[in-house]
Amino acid sequence: MGKAQYKKKTQAWRHNPLRVPDAHLGAGKAEGKADPAKEKQMLPILNKLKSPQYADRTWACAAICNLIQNDAATRRLFQSRNVVGELIERLSDDIDEVVVEASGALRNLAIDGGHELCGEMANKGIMSHLTVLIGKISSTIDTILTGADQSQATSDKFFQERKHLLDLAENVISLLWSMAEASPKTLQAVNAVASEGLLVKVLQGREKLGLGVSLAAAQALYSLSQDNFPFRKALITHPSALQTLIEVAQQDHAPAESSQQAKSKKGKGKDKQSNGDAQEELPEGRALLRRVLVCGVLRNCVRAGSWADEKVDISTITNATVLPLVNGLLDVNLQSVVGRVLELVQALPKQDVVTALGKDAKTDHRSGPELSLERIERSLSTVVTALEVLTNICAGLEDEEEGPNGAEAVEEDGDADEDEEMDDVIDDEGLIERGREPDAMFEDLSTNPVVNPGATLSHLLTGLQLPQRLTALSQLTQLSFPPANDNPSPHPPTTSVLSMLHLRALEALNNLLLTTAASLPSNPSAASQAAAAVPVQGIWDAMFATVETIGSEPQALTMKGQEMRVEVLQMALGCIWGVAKIAPAQLTVQSQQIQTLIDVLAVLRSEVAKTRCIEALSSLASRQNVTVEENRAIGTWLIQQLTSSAAPLSSETLIAVLNAVIDMYADETRDYDQEVFVKGAFLEGLSGIVAKVKGEVKKIDRRNDRQARVRGEEAYENLVAFIKYRRSLRR
Structure with a gap:
């Protein structure tokens, strides 16, 4: 469990470039205290959604977006009046402009409201409307891409219709993206729509269709291709998908960025000075983000050695295209970015959105400082996506094979159940007597994991210097x-994306350290080289700085909306585990750091994180230059966890503690063994918990979690063999 690597992203912990969690917006709004001025505006706006005048219906859709933006209380107020159902009904409106604004309002609702809103939309039948719109959009895009409308290209009507199409396509695709990330149920509904054809078509026509809609397509493809086998299969079997993805990944994004920058400057006039924003300093960013997302789609879909890999050679693409692109995004000065964000926040317009709802209200109106903040967020989101792709590349351990199943497994289970019934009447000494001999304790030590990172380890460690750069991004x-x-945060969107950026940097670093540690047993001579390539002390100090910063506000760890603190804390502990495994003798360890690792276990929620912590303590306690006092502090605490009659350990934690004790005291020649293990009567304590351990292992249901049961049985057998071994030394 402590060796967990990170290939898949939990949907709930992915930063949506426009989505700010409600809890980041301040307790007042989260508690439902809606702005009275906005509440007064609500009913007239809702009534206009059914107005016979299309201009009123269009205006109402835009006004709803402006009122609910980053305001959970007002959004819920509108929800209580069935705003979702009313907007979904407008998707079948006879007027294109109304459909466009309604889809934009729903898109923003889905983004702002997250899982809750997407689930409500699914329940109220949005997917049937999206299916119809996807068909219309797809056929219209075919017309544009084939040039059939060249004769109309000079008419104002054509340009207006084309703008409506692009806006509608971007809104619909963004809705698919949000629905895909909401829940397994909504993901299944999106899979059923078979949207891969439209998404690939949009990327194929990216030059004509523009950055907005093609970026939305790339985002949807990226979300849908993660941990979603049905969609991945449909995508890679699409006749032109892989070639299109490779073209986008390899195409230089700079010309598109320059073109978009020129368009944004054109026509600004005096507004450029009056806004006082930083648009001249920042690239538009959407073409770069699109390219990084597509690189992620390729890495998600094409597995090394698969039939798809035979067509595209994912290893070559990774080294020639993906890694150089990702590498160029990692040197971000986050402190400087935060300083600029705080300056822009002070320059935001103070006008009340309620008084700004004139007849020309639009769903996407942004002031100059808001546009600059949006670009900064997009730049950080691009780094987050690049880190996710890098995390995949650094995940160098091949997945373990599943244990036996079917009839053979059932037969084994039956035999085991009979043995367990007999064990119920046997005491500790009887179980020790029946246990396997000490020699068996070392039988499996020669089995090493298969290490196969997406790039050479030396290139990742030395060439790209990833340990140092990922550590910097985690601060x-x-x-x-x-x-x-x-x-609330001074700027909730920046806070949301920064939390995710730190987490992704730590995940990538965790995988890199894990892959490095796993490669050492197969090549012992590489141990010193790895220690030199990985700045273990620098990472160690930085991770403890993170742990201590988060631990300085312990009350926040249990607050709603602060979940990312615990996620980052747990991943920092994973990196501490990594350096403790790679080169423990190279570390300068403070006694308070050992106590911190012991204390932090009480606040961890993840069994994986707890296991990492325990394994890190074991590595520190048995490192070459450990003092007797350090070993005693860790060993005594571990034995107390096993022998205490207080709150019982979970099965995974129990297994981790048993393995840690055995690893620490398997070598009786260590300087600390006599002073700690022997004088501390650790053997007697272990001998008195054999039946207890056997009983806890039996509670693990082998039918629901066979691997955990196997690990538990191995730990129990090793415990008995260890006790026999240590007793034999007394003779």
């Missing part, structure tokens, strides 16, 4: 988490 800033009180 917290003043905007990394929402404040540990009822106040």
Whole structure:
């Protein structure tokens, strides 16, 4: 469990470039205290959604977006009046402009409201409307791409219709993206729509269709291709998908960025000075983000050695295209970015959105500083996506094979059940007597994991210097988490994306350290080289700085909306485990750091994180230069966890503690063995828990979690063999 690597992203922990969690917006709004001025505006706006005048219906859709933006309380107020159902009904409106604005309002609702809103949309039948719209959009795109409308290209009507198409396509695809990330149920509904044809078609026509809609397509493809086998299969079997993805991944994004930058400057006039924003300093960013997302889609879909890999050679694409692109995005000065964000926040317009709802209200209106903040967020989101792709590349351990199943497994289970019934009447000494001999304890030590990273380990460690750069990206800033009180972040979108960026950097670093540690047994001479390539002390100090910063506000760890603090804390512990495994003798360890690892277990929620912590303590306690006092502190605590009659350990934690104790005291020649293990009567303590351990292992249902049961049985057998071995030394 401690060796967990990260290939898949949990949907709930992915940063949506436009989505700000409700809890980041401040306790007042989260508690449902809607702005009275906005509440007064609500009913007239809802009534206009059914107005016979299409202009009123269009305006109402835009007004709803402006009122609910980053305001959970007002959004829920509208929800209580069935705003979702009303907007879905407008998707079948006779007027294109109304359909476009309704889809935009629903898109923003889905983005702002997240899982809750997407689930409501699915329940109210949005997928049937999206299916119809996808068909219309797809056929119209065919017309544009084939040039059939060249004769109309000079008419104002054509340009207006084309704009409506692009806006509608972007909104619909963004809705598919949000629905795909909401829940397994909504993901299944999106899979049933078979949207891969439209998404690939949009990428194929990216030059004519523009950045907005093609970026939305790339985002949808990226989300749908993660941990979603049905969609991956449909995508790679699409006749032109793989070639299109490769073309986008390899195409230089700079010309598209320059073209978009020129368009954004054109026509600004005096607004450029009056806004006082930083648009001249920042690239548009959408073409780069599109390219990184497509690289991620390729890595998600094409497995090394698969039939698809025979067509595209994912290893060559990774080394020639993906890694150079990702590598260029990792040197971000986050402290400087945060400083610029705080400056722009001070320059935001103070006008009340309610008084700004004039007849020309639009769903996507942004002031100059808002556009600059949006671009900064997009740049950070691009780094997050690049880190996710890098995490996949650094995941160098091949997945373990599943244990036996079918009739053979059932037969084995039956035999085991009979043995367990007999064990119920046997005491500790009887179980020790029946246990396997000490020699068996070392039988499996020669089995090493298969290491196969997406690039050579030396290139990742030395060529790209990833350990140092990922560590820098993991360091917290003043905007990394929402404040540990009822106040919102100064800029919630930046806080949301920074939290995710730190987590993704730590995940990539965790995988890199894990792959490095796993490669050492197969090549012992590489141990010193790895220690030199990995700045273990620098990573160690940085990770403890993160742990201590998060631990300085312990009350926040249990607050709603602060979940990312625990996620980052747990992943930092994974990196501590990694350096402790790679080169423990190279570390300068403070006694307080050992106590911190012991104390932090009480607040961890993940069994994987707890196991990492315990295994890190074991590595520290048995490192070459460990002191007797350090070993005693760790060993005594571990034995107390096993022998205490207080709250029982979970099965995974129990297994980790048993393995840690056996690893620490398997070599009786160590300097600390006599002073700690023998004088501390650890053997007597272990001998008295054999039946207890056997009983806890039996509670693991082998039918529901066979691997955990196998690990538990191995730990039990090793415990008995270890006890016999240590007793034999006394003779």
